[in-house]
Amino acid sequence: MEDIFTSKERFINALKGDEVDRTPFGYLWFGAGNNVLYNMGKSLGQVYRSASDIAEAQILAREMYHHDNVMSPWGCLLVEAEALGNKLVIKNDGYPNVSHHAIKSSKQFDMIDPEEIKSSNRVETISDSIEILSKEVGDETFICGSMLSPLMLADQLIEGPQMYFDMLQDVDNFKLLLDRVTESCIYFSEVMLEAGADGIFVENGGSTSDLFSHGMAKEFGNKYTKKLYSNIQKNKGYVISHNCALNAFHDLEADLKPDAINFAFGETSTLKRKYGVKCDVLHNHKNLGCQQRYCFSNMKEIMDAGTCLMGNINPGVFFSDTEENISFEVHSCLENAPKTGFILSTGCEIPLNTPLEKMEIFWKSVTKNGA
Numbered sequence: 001m002e003d004i005f006t007s008k009e010r011f012i013n014a015l016k017g018d019e020v021d022r023t024p025f026g027y028l029w030f031g032a033g034n035n036v037l038y039n040m041g042k043s044l045g046q047v048y049r050s051a052s053d054i055a056e057a058q059i060l061a062r063e064m065y066h067h068d069n070v071m072s073p074w075g076c077l078l079v080e081a082e083a084l085g086n087k088l089v090i091k092n093d094g095y096p097n098v099s100h101h102a103i104k105s106s107k108q109f110d111m112i113d114p115e116e117i118k119s120s121n122r123v124e125t126i127s128d129s130i131e132i133l134s135k136e137v138g139d140e141t142f143i144c145g146s147m148l149s150p151l152m153l154a155d156q157l158i159e160g161p162q163m164y165f166d167m168l169q170d171v172d173n174f175k176l177l178l179d180r181v182t183e184s185c186i187y188f189s190e191v192m193l194e195a196g197a198d199g200i201f202v203e204n205g206g207s208t209s210d211l212f213s214h215g216m217a218k219e220f221g222n223k224y225t226k227k228l229y230s231n232i233q234k235n236k237g238y239v240i241s242h243n244c245a246l247n248a249f250h251d252l253e254a255d256l257k258p259d260a261i262n263f264a265f266g267e268t269s270t271l272k273r274k275y276g277v278k279c280d281v282l283h284n285h286k287n288l289g290c291q292q293r294y295c296f297s298n299m300k301e302i303m304d305a306g307t308c309l310m311g312n313i314n315p316g317v318f319f320s321d322t323e324e325n326i327s328f329e330v331h332s333c334l335e336n337a338p339k340t341g342f343i344l345s346t347g348c349e350i351p352l353n354t355p356l357e358k359m360e361i362f363w364k365s366v367t368k369n370g371a
Contacts, residue, residue: 003021003022004021005020005021006139006140006141007024007067007068007069007140007141007142008068008138008139008140008141008142008198010022010024010068011024011026011068011069011142011343012142012198012238014260014308014340014341014342014343015199015238015240015259015260015308015343016259016308017306017308017340017341018340019340020340023334023337023342023343023344024068024069024343024344025066025067025068025343025344025345025366026067026068026069026262026310026343026344026345027061027062027065027067027068027069027070027071027345028071028201028242028262028345028346028348028349028350029071029074029075029146029349030057030058030061030071030074030075030349030352031061031065031346031349031350031351031352031354032061032065032318032350032351032352032354032356032358032359033057033061033074033352034352034353034354035064035354035355035356035359036057036060036061036064037057039060039064040053040056040057040060043092043093044075044091044092044093044094044095044352045090045091045092045093046092047075048075048076048090048096049090049121049122049125050125051125051126051127051128051129051131051132052128052129052132054072054073054074054075054125054126054129055072055129055130055132055133055136057074058070058071058072058074058129058133059133059136059137062137062141064356064359065359065363066363066366068141068142068343069141069142069143069144070133070137070141070142070143070144071143071144071145071146071201072126072129072130072133072143072144072145072146072192072197073126073129073145073146073147074146075095075096076088076095076096077095077146077147077148077152077156077203078096078098078156079122079123079126079147079188080117080123080147080148080153080156080184080185080188081098081102081148081153081156081157082120082122083116083117083120083122083123083184083188084102084112084113084116084117084153084157084184085101085102085103085111085112085116085157086098086100086101086102086156086157087099087100094352098156101156101157101158101159102157102158103157103158103177104158104159104162105158105162105165105166105170105173106158106162106163106166106170106173106174106176106177107170107173109173109174109176109177109180112157112177112180112181112184113180114180114183114184114187115187116184117184117187117188117191118187118191123188123191126145126191126192126195127191127192127194127195128195130143130145130192130195130196130197131195131196133196134195134196134197135196138196142198142199143196143197143198143199144197144198144199144200144201144240145189145192145193145197145199145200145201145237146200146201146202146203147185147188147189147192147200147201147202147203148185148202148203149185149202149203149204149206149207149221149224149225149228150178150181150182150185150221150224150225150227150228151178151206151207151220151221151224151225152203152204152205152206153181153184153185154174154177154178154181155206157177157181167216167220174220175220178220178224179224181224182224182227182228185228186227186228186231189228189231189232189235189237190231190235193232193235193236193237197237198237198238199232199237199238199239199240199259200232200237200238200239200240201240201242201262202225202228202229202239202240202241202242202258203242204221204225204241204242204243204253204256205242205243205244205245205248206221206245207221207222207225207243207245207248207249207252207253208243208245208246208247208248208249209247209249210245210246210247211245214249214252217249217252218252221252222252222255222256225256226255226256226257229241229256229257229258233259238259238260239256239258239259239260240258240259240260240261240262240310241253241256241258241260241261241262242262243261243262243263243264244262244263244264244265244347244348245264245265246265246268246280247265247268247269247280248263248264248265248267250263250266250267250299250302251267253302254301254302254305254307257307258307259307259308260307260308260309260310260343261299261302261307261308261309261310262310262311262345262347263295263299263309263310263311263312263347264283264311264312264314264347264348265279265280265283265295265312265347266279266294266295266298266299267279267295267298267299268280270298271294271295271298274294274298275292275294275297277290277292277294279294279295282294283312283314283347284314284316285314285316285319286316288314288316288317288320288325288328288329289313289314289317289328289329289332289333290332291328291332291335292332292336293332293333293335293336293337295312296309296336296337296338297336303338303341306341307341308341308342308343309337309338309341309342309343310342310343310344310345311333311344311345311346311347312333312345312346312347313329313330313333313344313345313346313347314329314346314347315346315347315348315349315350315351317329317362318350318351318354318358318359318362319351323361323365326358326361326362326365327361327365327368327369329365330344330362330365330366330369331365331369334366334369335369344366
């Protein structure tokens with residue numbers, strides 16, 4: 001099919017639930033990034049603090065993999081945490097690790113200064129990379145900023161399980177910390193939007209029964225994340241809420257009113273009750289997907305409310321040895337997904353070390369199945 005829209009128009013139309021010439025293909029972070037770095041002749045560590053290299057890598061990845069958006073930051077989810085006091089170990093062959101956390105507990109909430117976001121060299125690098133992307137491909141391609149939700153950022157700032165203790169035993173100080181962290185997140189989103197991002201991709205995988213009760217996720221997560229999402233949208237940015245958790249609270253995601261929800265699994269308990277299936281079994285690495293794609297039926301209320309769905313190709317398919325498995329996964333997703341208000345993507349990041357030939361098979365499967 002000959003393209004009628006630009007990638008940017010196609011992506012935005014899908015976010016708004018409007019007609020598209022073909023299903024847009026969404027790219028997360030730096031999927032299959034090692035192939036891109038090989039073509040650049042650089043390592044992950046070498047490009048980490050270079051705005052021009054970050055932008056070049058995203059532009060090159062789009063040329064190689066054909067997706068309809070680009071994204072910065074990529075390479076880690078620790079930009080805000082580093083700006084607020086975390087120390088990192090930068091690696092050449094993988095994403096950074098935290099070597100020192102900014103605070104020991106929520107009692108030290110006053111050590112977190114949201115204004116540090118505005119003076120951070122790392123944040124400036126991300127801002128500069130988005131400006132380059134905007135100048136080079138902004139008319140053609142949807143530009144995503146990327147960041148953590150407030151609760152997930154708080155978890156990065158405190159060492160070990162202390163945050164979970166504070167949520168139960170030091171609630172007042174923990175909420176004071178969340179206030180500061182939320183302000184920091186808002187500042188970071190504004191920096192990215194001002195630099196030229198069309199929307200923000202927010203990692204909100206902490207909203208899950210794997211970690212919290214529904215009530216705790218609502219009290220300590222949604223209350224603060226809603227402030228962030230509302231501010232992004234007030235500043236004319238689109239919000240894509242990413243939650244690839246096994247038992248994600250999709251109802252809470254919907255309550256946040258993002259423009260899109262990027263998901264990996266359906267509501268596992270509901271799917272088992274309604275259809276007698278276990279979504280987490282059907283969509284794990286050993287079982288690459290289900291032809292019926294029950295999760296789309298399960299999310300009908302979210303779709304009917306006007307929220308775009310983005311997903312849910314299993315990244316495990318790239319470990320498959322056969323072209324048929326990849327084609328089956330793509331076909332199953334596209335066959336059951338809505339025709340409007342949908343962006344095809346993986347439910348989480350495509351592994352960095354995915355071979356180039358697997359990506360070529362993947363794109364061949366996407367075009368073969370009518371996207």
